[in-house]
Amino acid sequence: MKTENLLNNYDEAALKHSYYDACSNKDFKKYLDTLDINEEVLMKYTSTLEDSFLEYNNCLNCKGLDKCPNNIKGYQYMPTENKGLLIFSYERCLKQHQADEDNAYKENLELFEMPKNIKEANFKDIYKDDKNRVPIIKYFKDFMSSYFKNENPKGLYLTGSFGSGKTYLIASLFNEMAKKKVKSTLIYFPEFLRSLKASFNSNYSEKFDYIKKSPLLLLDDIGAENCSNWSRDEVLGPILQYRMENNLPTFFTSNLTLEELEKSLAITSSAFDKVKARRIIERIKQLTNTLELVSKNRRES
Ligand code: ADP
Ligand code: MG
Numbered sequence: 001m002k003t004e005n006l007l008n009n010y011d012e013a014a015l016k017h018s019y020y021d022a023c024s025n026k027d028f029k030k031y032l033d034t035l036d037i038n039e040e041v042l043m044k045y046t047s048t049l050e051d052s053f054l055e056y057n058n059c060l061n062c063k064g065l066d067k068c069p070n071n072i073k074g075y076q077y078m079p080t081e082n083k084g085l086l087i088f089s090y091e092r093c094l095k096q097h098q099a100d101e102d103n104a105y106k107e108n109l110e111l112f113e114m115p116k117n118i119k120e121a122n123f124k125d126i127y128k129d130d131k132n133r134v135p136i137i138k139y140f141k142d143f144m145s146s147y148f149k150n151e152n153p154k155g156l157y158l159t160g161s162f163g164s165g166k167t168y169l170i171a172s173l174f175n176e177m178a179k180k181k182v183k184s185t186l187i188y189f190p191e192f193l194r195s196l197k198a199s200f201n202s203n204y205s206e207k208f209d210y211i212k213k214s215p216l217l218l219l220d221d222i223g224a225e226n227c228s229n230w231s232r233d234e235v236l237g238p239i240l241q242y243r244m245e246n247n248l249p250t251f252f253t254s255n256l257t258l259e260e261l262e263k264s265l266a267i268t269s270s271a272f273d274k275v276k277a278r279r280i281i282e283r284i285k286q287l288t289n290t291l292e293l294v295s296k297n298r299r300e301s
Contacts, residue, residue: 184216
């Protein structure tokens with residue numbers, strides 16, 4: 001017999017030996033049976049299969065994604081067979097797929113310059129210690145039932161002090177609506193104006209149209225922007241006009257009351273500006289009911 005063949009026979013015997021040795025662990029053997037792969041193939045990969053068995057076991061005893069002990073959280077190291085060879089790769093686990101499904105509704109929320117964690121806001125987590133929130137939550141519940149009866153409910157102009165939780169509250173409503181497949185857009189208005197201005201030569205009208213037509217819209221922190229003729233007459237005015245004509249629910253948060261907002265929109269306070277500011281306020285009044293959120297500052301810093 002040639003030396004090469006001798007070596008091959010020896011290798012094969014060693015592989016077989018370590019394979020059957022490993023299979024004396026009944027659970028490991030059971031795991032291999034679930035794979036439905038020929039033993040001739042399996043025995044070439046005993047130690048890698050043992051690694052994947054460890055991860056398989058971790059998954060069987062899953063204590064939730066955040067406690068996943070696998071090499072890559074939420075993934076399982078698994079073999080697949082291809083022409084007599086095993087290929088090992090990290091596959092997303094069932095819990096991950098479930099999480100993907102659970103999070104799919106977030107696709108219905110579009111954010112412009114808003115903190116990402118706003119997508120986690122929900123009714124369940126709204127602070128219950130503060131009775132000032134009760135009328136707002138009641139408004140949301142009525143809003144939802146009325147929306148789904150096609151009664152064209154009005155949005156909300158939510159005014160109140162900095163950090164009281166205005167943005168969070170409206171975001172929680174939009175998240176609940178997203179779970180019911182209603183799309184919404186939340187824009188941080190001052191920053192949105194800057195980015196809209198910067199897109200004059202590119203996708204300006206696309207951006208503008210998107211906002212204008214969004215089924216639900218939040219203009220967040222209106223009144224905090226540097227108001228100009230352009231932002232008032234070319235942006236805010238037409239957006240509100242369109243949304244009024246098409247019964248599209250529109251929400252606002254602001255540190256300013258409507259009276260204060262009117263003053264800030266009357267930029268130069270000339271008679272001309274006063275009329276324009278008034279017109280914006282009239283549109284906001286048509287689109288919304290006003291509620292005030294008086295509460296302590298919830299921001300950490
Ligand atoms: P505002 O828009 O009135 O300035 P925010 O909505 O940004 O206030 O809230 C301030 C902070 O408090 C944010 O970090 C927000 O995530 C948090 N927060 C506010 N209300 C709640 C709530 N009901 N549950 C959990 N966190 C909240
Ligand atoms: Mg805010």
